[in-house]
Amino acid sequence: MANKLQYIIDTSSLTQAFRTYYSFEIAPSFWDFLETQFGNGSITTNDKVFEEIKLGKDKLFEWIARPNLKSKLINTKNETKIIRHYAHLMQWADSQTQYKSSAKERFAEFNNADAWVIACGLEYDLTIVSMEVTAPQSKREIKIPDVCEAFSINHIDTFTFLSELGFKM
Numbered sequence: 001m002a003n004k005l006q007y008i009i010d011t012s013s014l015t016q017a018f019r020t021y022y023s024f025e026i027a028p029s030f031w032d033f034l035e036t037q038f039g040n041g042s043i044t045t046n047d048k049v050f051e052e053i054k055l056g057k058d059k060l061f062e063w064i065a066r067p068n069l070k071s072k073l074i075n076t077k078n079e080t081k082i083i084r085h086y087a088h089l090m091q092w093a094d095s096q097t098q099y100k101s102s103a104k105e106r107f108a109e110f111n112n113a114d115a116w117v118i119a120c121g122l123e124y125d126l127t128i129v130s131m132e133v134t135a136p137q138s139k140r141e142i143k144i145p146d147v148c149e150a151f152s153i154n155h156i157d158t159f160t161f162l163s164e165l166g167f168k169m
Contacts, residue, residue: 007043008074010117010130010144011052013158014045018060031063033167038072042165046074046120048113076116085119092150093142100139107142118147127154129161
């Protein structure tokens, strides 16, 4: 029986784990755990995160490209409600006077997964898991936790996520 979808994983949670503290060689149980959570329907990510990871052309991409994982990703291109949330996020970002235009442009880049992850979180009432940290005074970058705060979306880091799901090494 599948669990209720609860979390959407941002690129940063996967890439930082892969490159630093939870490489496949050091912590295969972490990746097995994620695969199980994808399989039982409690976590997901989306096609934009997939595309960002694909740029690495590495073992992380090979892992997420496997059919049993790739089939669990949200396809943002086919979901009108997600596209509407994305448009709303773009309007919000554009209206924020603290950010430089370069920050707004980066946030609005079509291939940047951040706003798409947030749009999916809005649509499905998901907790967003990322390793970004809040920077409410930032002018040069729009951070996921700050957008989550503005839209009352729950945001946690990878370690809090693992604790909530009861992961043990």
